[in-house]
Amino acid sequence: MPTSNEDLSALTLADGGAFPTLGLGTWKIPNELAPQVVQDAIRIGYRHFDCACDYGNEPEVGAGIARALSDGLCTRDDLWITSKLWNTYHEPQHVRAACERSLRDLQVDEFDLYLVHFPIALAFVPFEERYPPEWLHDPAVENSGMKPINIPYSKTWGAMEELQKAGLVKRIGVCNLNISMLREVLCYCSIRPAVHQIELHPYLTQQRMLRFCSEENVAVSAFSPLGADSYIPLGMADEDERLLKDPVITEIAANHQKTAAQIALRWAVQRGTVAIPKTQTVPHLEENLSIYDFALTSEEMVQIDALNRHRRFNDPGEFGEKAFNTFIPIFD
Secondary structure (H helix, E strand, O other), rough: OOOOOOOEEEEEEOOOOEEEEOOOEEEOOOOOOOOHHHHHHHHHOEEEOOOOOOOOOOOHHHHHHHHHHHHHOHHHHHHHEEEOOHHHOOOOOOOOHHHHHHHHHHHHEEEEEEEEEOOOOEEEOOOOOOOOOOOOOOOOOOOOOOOOOOOOOHHHHHHHHHHHOOOEOOOOEEOOOOOOHHHHHHOOOOOOOOOOEEEEEEOOOOOHHHHHHOOOOOOOEEEEOOHHHHOOHHOOOOOOHHHHOOOHHHHHHHHHHHHHHHHHHHHHHHHOOOEEOOOOHHHHHHHOOOOOOOOHHHHHOOOOOOOOOOOOOOOOHHHHHHHOOOOOOOOO
């Protein structure tokens, strides 16, 4: 069991790269706030930023990064920047253009990690027509839905491999796969995924996925590590599902004189995953980063593991049908 003195600030990847274990997720950061939030985060000590075309704020996040670099707060080599390929760009001929657009928006020459956001291929939407294209094929049409297309994931992955060969990205990875999907990628790939990003928190512990990834030497990055809070305003979770109000979490927090969020994040890092919580305020940025000066006991880790409800908040099989009139499941 790690102690507070053990350095868990970075995870060593299969290629030897150091993957910062606490990053800033940029989903839902308003465009007008993003430059300052990112600059504040870098000043406080964040070096890992998780971005995506679909978040709609990459230009603003890039502006914050550029300001921090200009002010000498860090160098580009100090930062880990991740972005993601959106669903409408799965056809191989669109993959490089999508990556290059995100590179321009974020004002960097190369990504540390580029992920396939979902194993869902949707019909291409030209950049000049709508960007980011989001989920609906034609939002102007009443009762519009998604427009899935039949593109094998292997074709998309082959184009992702070409990005790495071309020097546009240092590493490539996947998101939101089930174990069978990931096993299949590992069977046919020429370049193995370095990272699998999945929803992961004490109400969705994903023990089997973590074991499989560990045995295959694929790092795991946890989105929504604080649970339901981001989903309650969207109607995708209920108030009584708030992890940060769970009595087990709050009691452990009191014992360590830490916050519930710090306990959830420490649990994520201590079990060998990378956590990418979201926030917009300096106090919460500082709070989330302050998880390396204590350790959870073995008993506390077991207590938190036992909270598992198999509760997935971000499930396309549910929100796709409810919000976008399209049933497109990934998980059973």
